[in-house]
Amino acid sequence: MGSITHEALLKAGPYRDVKVSKAEAGLAKELYRFMLRLRLCEEALAREYHPADEMRCPVHFCVGQEAVPAALSVLLDSEDYLYCHHRSHGYYLAKSSPMDALFAELYGKSTGANAGLAGSQDISYHANRFYSGAILAGATAIAAGTALALQMAKTDRVAVAGFGEAATDEGIFWETVNYAALAKLPLVLVCENNNYSVFSPQLKRTSVDNIAERVRSFGMESTAIFGNDAMQVHRTLKEAVERARHGGGATFVEAYTYRWSGHYGPASDDLVGYRAAEDLEAWKRNCPLTLLRAALQQAGSLTDAEDAALTKGFEDEIAASFHFAKSSPFPVAPDWHPLNLATATPQADRLLADVEAGDFDAHQELVQAKGY
Amino acid sequence: MTRDSLAQAKAAHPAKDHPEQSYADALKQGLSQAMELDAGVIVIGQLVDYAPGVFGSTTGLAERFGADRVRDFPVAESAMTALGIGAAIAGMRPVLVHHRLDFMLYSIDAIVNWLSLWRFKSNGQSSAPVTIRAIVGRGWGQGPQHSKSLHAWFAHVPGLKVAMPATAFDAKGLLLESVFGQDPVLMIEHRSLFGLKDRVPELPYRVRFGRAVVRRAGDHATLAAAGNMVPFALRVAAQLAEQGVSAEVVDLRTVAPLDHETVCRSVAKTGRLVVLDPAWLSFGMAAELVARVAERQGRSLKADPLRICHPDSHTPMSSALETVYYPREADAAKKIRAMVA
Numbered sequence: 143m144g145s146i147t148h149e150a151l152l153k154a155g156p157y158r159d160v161k162v163s164k165a166e167a168g169l170a171k172e173l174y175r176f177m178l179r180l181r182l183c184e185e186a187l188a189r190e191y192h193p194a195d196e197m198r199c200p201v202h203f204c205v206g207q208e209a210v211p212a213a214l215s216v217l218l219d220s221e222d223y224l225y226c227h228h229r230s231h232g233y234y235l236a237k238s239s240p241m242d243a244l245f246a247e248l249y250g251k252s253t254g255a256n257a258g259l260a261g262s263q264d265i266s267y268h269a270n271r272f273y274s275g276a277i278l279a280g281a282t283a284i285a286a287g288t289a290l291a292l293q294m295a296k297t298d299r300v301a302v303a304g305f306g307e308a309a310t311d312e313g314i315f316w317e318t319v320n321y322a323a324l325a326k327l328p329l330v331l332v333c334e335n336n337n338y339s340v341f342s343p344q345l346k347r348t349s350v351d352n353i354a355e356r357v358r359s360f361g362m363e364s365t366a367i368f369g370n371d372a373m374q375v376h377r378t379l380k381e382a383v384e385r386a387r388h389g390g391g392a393t394f395v396e397a398y399t400y401r402w403s404g405h406y407g408p409a410s411d412d413l414v415g416y417r418a419a420e421d422l423e424a425w426k427r428n429c430p431l432t433l434l435r436a437a438l439q440q441a442g443s444l445t446d447a448e449d450a451a452l453t454k455g456f457e458d459e460i461a462a463s464f465h466f467a468k469s470s471p472f473p474v475a476p477d478w479h480p481l482n483l484a485t486a487t488p489q490a491d492r493l494l495a496d497v498e499a500g501d502f503d504a505h506q507e508l509v510q511a512k513g514y
Numbered sequence: 515m516t517r518d519s520l521a522q523a524k525a526a527h528p529a530k531d532h533p534e535q536s537y538a539d540a541l542k543q544g545l546s547q548a549m550e551l552d553a554g555v556i557v558i559g560q561l562v563d564y565a566p567g568v569f570g571s572t573t574g575l576a577e578r579f580g581a582d583r584v585r586d587f588p589v590a591e592s593a594m595t596a597l598g599i600g601a602a603i604a605g606m607r608p609v610l611v612h613h614r615l616d617f618m619l620y621s622i623d624a625i626v627n628w629l630s631l632w633r634f635k636s637n638g639q640s641s642a643p644v645t646i647r648a649i650v651g652r653g654w655g656q657g658p659q660h661s662k663s664l665h666a667w668f669a670h671v672p673g674l675k676v677a678m679p680a681t682a683f684d685a686k687g688l689l690l691e692s693v694f695g696q697d698p699v700l701m702i703e704h705r706s707l708f709g710l711k712d713r714v715p716e717l718p719y720r721v722r723f724g725r726a727v728v729r730r731a732g733d734h735a736t737l738a739a740a741g742n743m744v745p746f747a748l749r750v751a752a753q754l755a756e757q758g759v760s761a762e763v764v765d766l767r768t769v770a771p772l773d774h775e776t777v778c779r780s781v782a783k784t785g786r787l788v789v790l791d792p793a794w795l796s797f798g799m800a801a802e803l804v805a806r807v808a809e810r811q812g813r814s815l816k817a818d819p820l821r822i823c824h825p826d827s828h829t830p831m832s833s834a835l836e837t838v839y840y841p842r843e844a845d846a847a848k849k850i851r852a853m854v855a
Contacts (some may be wrong), residue, residue, distance in 0.1 A: 223604065256637040268639035273603075277627045283593040284628060287600020287608075294556070294582060294606070301600070314623070317593030324588070482634050482672040484641065484696030493551050493694050494720035499683060499727060 146366045147351050148337045148344070151398055152421060157428045160371050160437040167443040169216065173372045174438055176215045177208040177431045178449075179456045180232050183241065186460045187231075187248070188408030196468070197248040199261035202229040206402035209369055209430040210304060210334055211236040213376040217383045218302065223271045223288045225281040226304040228263035229334075229401070230274035233304055237272035241459060245467035253470040259481070278305050279312035282331060286322045289329035289392070300386040302330045307396070308339030310353050316360070319394065323362040326391035330382045331357075333396045334369060340405045341416035357394040369397025370430040373437070400425035535714040537682040537707045538570035541647075544686035545572060545609065547718040548693045549579050552607055555693060558585045558594060559611030559647075568611050569649070569708050595621035595646070599629050602642040607693050614660045615648035615702065629698045630673035644699075645692040650792075651705045652742070653836065658828035663741070666798045668700045669770035675699045675723055676770040680744035682712045684767055687721030695723075702769075704742035704792065724771035728780065732762035734854045735786040738777045738803055740766045743790035743822075746843065750790075753847045759854050761788075769799050774806040781807055785816035788850055790841070795823040817853045822846050 162170040184205045191197055204211070211232030218224060218237065226233035234244055239255065247254030247265050254260075255267050263276040275281050285303035292299045309315050310333065322329045333353060337344050344351050354366035363385065367378050375397055382393035402422065404411030412419065438444035535543065548555045557572060563586050567573030576584040587594045591612065598608040612618040618625075625646070632642040651660040669676045675697050679685040685703065692699035729744065730751050739747040744765045751761040762780050766773060781787050787807050791800035800821040807819070822841050830839055 225600075256635060256639075259637050260635045264635045266636045266640065268636055273636075273640070275628065277623060280596050280623055280628050283596030283624070284600035284603070286593070287597035287602075288604045289600070290597060291554075291601040291604035291606045295604075301604075314590075314592045314596065317588070317590035318596075320588060321590065321593055321597065478672075481638065482631075483675070484633070487691075487695045489552075489696070490691055490694035490720055494690055494718050495715075497687075497715050497717075497719040499687075499721070 146368065146398055148335070148398065151368060152424055155424070157368060157371065157433060160373055160433045162373060162437045162441045162443065164441070166373065167438070167441060169376065170373060170434060170438055170441075171443060172216055173212045173376060174431070174434050174444070175452060176212040176235070177372065177434065178452055180208045180211065180235055181205060181431055182453065182456045183235070183460055184231060186464070187245075188403065190464065191408050198250060199248060199263070200406050201248060201262040202406045203403040203408060204229045204232045204401070206425065206429065207334055207336060207399045208232055209372040209375045209399065210332055210379070210397050212372050213379045214302060214304070216376065217379055218300070220270060221297075221299045223285065223292075223299070223301040224273070224304070225285040225302070226274045227278040227281070227306055227309070228274065228276040229306070230262060230265055233274065234265055234267065234272055237267060237270040239267035239270050239272055242463040242466040243267070245463040246470050249467040249470070250472065251467055251470035252473040253466065258473050279309040279315050281305065282309060282315050283318040286318045286327055286329050289322065289327035289386075290325065292328050293325070298387045300328045300330060300383055302332060302383070304332045304334065306339070307333055307335040307337070307344055307353060308347070309333070311339070311347055319357050319360045319362055322392035323360050326389070328386035329392040330379065330386055331392065331394045332379065333394065335396050335398050336401045338401070338405070338417065341411070341414055343416070354394060354396040362392050362394055364394040364396075366396040366398065369399035370428050370433060372430050372434050402426065532713050532715050534711045535682050536570070537685050537710045540682035540686040540714045541571040541689060541703070542567070542573060542575070543714070543716075544689040544718075545575060546578065548607070548609070548690055549575065549583060551718060552694070554606040555609065556583045556585065556601070556606060557609045557611060558587050558598060560587055560589065560613065562586060562611055568613060569705065571708070572611065591617055591620035592624060595624035595644075596628065598644040598646075599624060599632065599642045602644045603632070603640055607643060607645070609645045609647065609693060612646070612648045615650050615664060616659050616662055618646065618648045625668070625674070626671055630671045632673075633697070634673055641696050642698055643696050645689070645701060646699065647689075647701045647703060649703050649705050652840070653706070655831040655833065655836075656829065657831040661829040663702060663793045665700070665702050665740070665769045666793060666802070669772065669799060673698065674770060675768065677701045677723065677768045678741035679703065679767065680707065680741055680765050682710060682714050684721050686714055687719050688767070690718055691720040691722060702741065706742050707745075710745070721767065723768045724773045726764050726766045726773035726776035728762060728776070729765045730761070730763040732760035732784065734760045734784055735788055735850055736762050736764060736777060736780040736784045737788045737790060737850070738764045738766060738780075739790035740769055740799065741792050743792045746841070746846075747790050750843050750846045750850065753843060754850060757847070757851060759851055761850065772799070772803065772806070774803060774810070777803060778807055778810050782811060782814070785814065786853055787815065787819040788822060788853070789819070790822045790846070793823060794826050795821060796826050798823060820849060820853055822849070
């Protein structure tokens, strides 16, 4: 696709190019299962969010933006690193992190992924090498640093950073693009361009909407795609991940998509008047889940009964996760110090000697009296 | 090298056998030994691989350890710091170097929004032991963008350690402790100290955080100082001694954690507290230390505490103004004499 933009995608209308070949049926189903689970999870969380108000943290729902996490869920293995933005749940699940610990984290419980210290927008699951953050542009450079470590360790592991297009408004993003291209880092930068920084559209913030082209000019592989075609998102990210795995350097992928809910919380914020109702409707007609379901059904790879069984299974899992979260205890007042600083220094203990300072600098008053 | 072999190395080389080294050479030796001990130690910073080697502190490392591990970096401090965080998360031990602390301020987001709270928000599962060396300038017209210390800013943020070594011994020991510790560290090095020499052990050793040391014993006043104010305080103490005032000089060594216990013990003896802080007067480390001593034993003080700091003004360029901007030893001695009288 040449000059893909939000305007061009709206003009193009309903998307008809999702293709699932026989050979890809298994993959397509895996992507579909992931997106269905994520969609049901987000919708269930949205229903519970208000008026119960038991999840007392900002939640940025990712309904409508399921395709990128779905593709990553099948492309990354447990040794790869994934960093993402505040709209984190899809990425969290993409790294096979447990749903019950996600729910418990949102409820601020001690059984949460971070024992209630992080919440939705800062959640991490270190065992699975998944991290998120709300001041999100910085994570692109952190992912590049991890990629540098992986490169120096001569592994075939990769680091991936997911972020929104507004992260590219920040200087650190371009510093990262420059260095990742220069050092040929095993890094994939995946930009979910949903057009809005909260309310503010891209073309109100930049004079041109050509992020992928700008990245290419830094000497990095770069491409823009329609981000709700999960098959295409998978193909593109697969190429990027394999390039990174095999020493081919970093890739930027810009996946055009759209968020259905407000910036945060389940309610619409459309009363602000920042986007047209018909735009949202048009994007809902290009729902990543619906598009892939239709392609699977057309290929004869998904029956209604199978679909219903999948839904039922996920609904049960979600109910169990709610039960786990709600019945878990709140954390108790901690000792703050060890939460912020380490209590042990095993590596220093192993490598460094204790010497008596007095043996060496007992005469500092003489040494230092010389001064400068 | 194991601890036992370290102990043997130490026994084989008593202090007097260790050569004198400058602060810069001690830093270089610390980096070099850290890189020998752990392949995960890398040095990143602008021009770290050129012969001048950040005032001599990285000279020769690139030749020895290669361009992969001693990396010149684009003028992009923000990404540089974040890169260090990402590398540390994946198990490396990065050391970042800034010729002037002022340039490091481009990376405030990486330091405050990410590095300081990485351990906290992961509930202790993940850590980012990044060591950031930042040098503070003074003199020869460094002016307002080459002379800020700002240690109090970073000491204010939970999850960061801040070291201010005043001696070559401490420079190497605190650097190694930072590199192989589990927490992020800002090591603030005053440019004026780089030429100071003292005996430095050749083996890799540690200086622990939060352990102030008495550099000179005295009875009438406690002079608690950090960084380049330690030699200043020692010279003031020498002047005072000639005038019959016995001052005790405490080198704080690290600002976070801040060892107020050692200061409190000293003040319990002297009854008078003077804090010498190479930074602006208001809202600084000096205020914090005065508060901690006052909270503990304020009623036992024999005189009001005294802060010797920079005025609440940016640093002037002109040497005529620098002379009046920075604290002067004779003035400090006079104020302390008045305090003791």
